């Protein structure tokens with residue numbers, strides 16, 4: 088388990104006084120990160136991150152490899168707790184409540200803030216059981232309902248037609264791209280409120296990628312979505328906000344249109360134009 | 365597991381492991397196999413120019429036989445003698461199979477064994493080397509004062525299961541004996557059980573020591589041990605010896621040397637050495653030594669009873 | 673061209689090494705087949721002298737009777753072997769798995785650092801030493817606590833064998849659990865599973881094939897064990913076992929509190945005294961064949977389980 092140290096920021100989540108690079112006034116935010124520093128042992132992977140993630144919007148995180156996108160994403164559902172020797176300072180709030188507070192039920196937090204990982208990680212069990220995993224551990228037993236959930240989630244993840252006849256077969260027998268969509272379906276099945284996606288389309292062909300993007304558009308009606316991507320077109324196409332990370336810092340944050348047309352920072356422009364990274 | 369490849373690899377490795385497992389019972393069989401010792405079949409019992417003498421058999425005779433060999437070697441420095449135990453049956457089988465020159469026996473040879481030797485074209489010769497009694501030992505807490513041969517038979521065939529049936533305490537009988545390779549086992553079966561079968565739930569031990577331990581641990585325990593060995597255990601009070609009577613009404617006798625020699629003690633026997641054909645060469649010299657007054661002095665010293 | 677740069681010697685060397693590896697592989701297969709054939713050949717003539725049914729259905733093992741014909745009844749030996757092993761599995765598998773889960777998932781790093789080598793060391797304790805322990809400590813303990821007439825019992829055998837199997841099961845299972853990729857664990861946590869749910873529903877199923885292997889190796893060590901069983905089980909047939917064989921099946925639980933006589937112990941105890949080529953000798957080899965078939969059967973079952981695990 089990692090040691091978390093809280094240094095609480097006084098300012099409320101959407102306070103205009105704190106409209107650093109990561110805040111847009113006038114929108115309701117679900118998640119607010121304030122002055123987040125993160126360490127793997129002695130190595131500081133995140134520096135003073137201030138960002139708000141807005142309700143029913145898609146926020147894209149971009150930046151060169153190793154800049155801390157995944158690390159930041161994982162602080163949002165306390166996935167980094169699982170890594171030995173990590174440490175976080177600053178605060179992260181979900182709907183105004185500090186998720187690193189001692190009384191927080193981490194399992195419940197992770198149910199509410201679901202995650203699709205950078206690499207597909209299906210469980211070594213059948214496709215059906217993979218999807219049902221979340222609902223089952225949260226107490227659902229009714230077979231009929233489970234079957235409905237499986238079909239719905241797989242349809243949402245654009246996988247249903249490919250696997251509907253082999254739900255009982257091992258998920259490991261699927262292709263990499265299919266596995267990734269399965270993992271998306273698996274996350275949807277637990278009906279989280281916020282969905283964190285770490286490069287969900289990196290292993291997908293253009294067709295599936297397109298479908299995932301459609302899915303995000305659809306999910307946006309009900310969910311708050313954060314997506315890490317290396318694909319600039321994708322970020323530009325489907326996100327509402329974009330944050331640019333560089334060497335552990337959030338360099339720039341703003342509406343996607345603006346970031347891609349009038350970046351304020353030189354580094355952002357260089358990166359978007361493909362001049363480095 | 366992560367990737368299908370990895371799982372396949374692991375499972376392949378497993379299969380190999382499982383395959384190896386098939387070998388286990390075979391190994392069990394092999395470890396149980398008699399290890400072939402040096403003398404070749406032709407040399408057994410016949411003149412042994414190398415001066416090699418392999419003696420094998422009765423555990424009862426083992427310490428006696430070891431001392432004989434030691435003393436004999438002092439006189440014949442060129443003689444090369446090995447003595448091992450394993451039980452009378454083991455020794456006789458080794459003799460027949462040609463892996464021993466002399467078999468130590470705590471019982472007379474069986475007809476079946478004679479026939480096996482004849483089938484291989486030889487005959488077995490017998491030399492009595494000492495006398496021995498069999499001490500019946502029970503737990504020191506058991507108040508039983510004496511026991512008859514019939515009662516012993518009842519106990520060891522399974523008719524008698526509780527000490528109260530023969531006037532003792534209400535305590536289940538736990539009978540300990542030797543394994544089938546033991547001459548004492550066979551002798552006891554012949555003389556005391558009248559050739560009936562032992563009870564199925566007798567604890568079968570591979571040594572006298574293990575019998576003594578059984579009896580020491582179990583209040584209802586009973587066991588049989590050769591007198592020379594039994595001293596060791598009765599002396600320390602771990603187990604106690606019970607006087608044995610031929611019949612009810614007759615006096616119960618303790619296995620003292622006199623009582624064994626004069627035949628008053630009911631369970632006594634001769635101990636033998638067996639050879640294939642007439643002993644020759646070093647074998648003959650060894651047997652001459654064993655039966656000489658000098659050899660018989662060692663018999664007495666070790667707590668066995670001399671021939672005369 | 674790459675191949676052009678390689679010297680002909682390197683090529684030949686490669687071929688020699690490949691050939692050698694093939695040879696080793698074939699040799700081990702051939703060896704097993706040969707050994708089995710040898711055992712089978714030594715055993716087969718028994719059936720000429722001794723009826724098949726009397727061997728496989730006989731309930732008495734009296735190889736060297738004082739009077740009359742010998743009896744080579746497999747049933748008491750087979751029943752003893754199966755029951756002892758079953759008891760050992762029932763004790764060892766949960767214990768070994770619990771140890772593995774504790775070592776890999778629950779113990780603090782400091783404890784784990786010392787625990788794992790300690791358990792591995794335990795796996796290397798020679799079985800005879802465990803046998804002494806079984807006779808000197810365990811049998812007396814059972815005798816006193818359960819008020820048995822003698823502590824040399826099937827239960828003592830099962831417990832001793834379980835002791836032998838637990839370290840193997842624990843260390844190999846632990847490796848298997850540890851080998852479950854971090855991604856898969858995170859997937860479970862990411863869906864809101866607790867530590868226990870992750871262990872129970874993901875780690876153990878994911879490590880299933882490794883755990884089967886661990887159990888097979890652990891139990892395999894126990895099945896092949898001879899001297900230890902011989903020492904702690906008394907090598908006799910208890911009345912409960914006789915009753916069970918006579919059809920009184922609910923007595924089967926009582927057999928654990930009495931003596932037993934396993935196939936391996938019988939072979940070990942009697943092999944030294946048989947005349948080569950005699951009936952008794954052949955009967956012991958027939959026991960070897962039976963053991964071989966049992967392990968073969970267990971392998972098949974395990975293989976089947978693994979295949980199934982592979983499919984889902």
Ligand SMILES: Nc1ncnc2c1ncn2[C@@H]1O[C@H](COP(=O)(O)OP(=O)(O)OP(=O)(O)O)[C@@H](O)[C@H]1O
Pocket residue numbers: 127130132150151152153154155156157158159170205
């Ligand atoms: N478990 C870990 N222990 C120590 N350092 C780590 C660990 N995980 C990541 N890091 C380091 O933290 C930094 C940020 O890593 P992170 O995975 O967040 O990058 P990223 O932006 O997601 O990169 P990518 O685009 O390649 O996925 C890197 O320098 C990396 O080496």
Ligand SMILES: [Mg+2]
Pocket residue numbers: 156157158205285
């Ligand atoms: Mg990343």
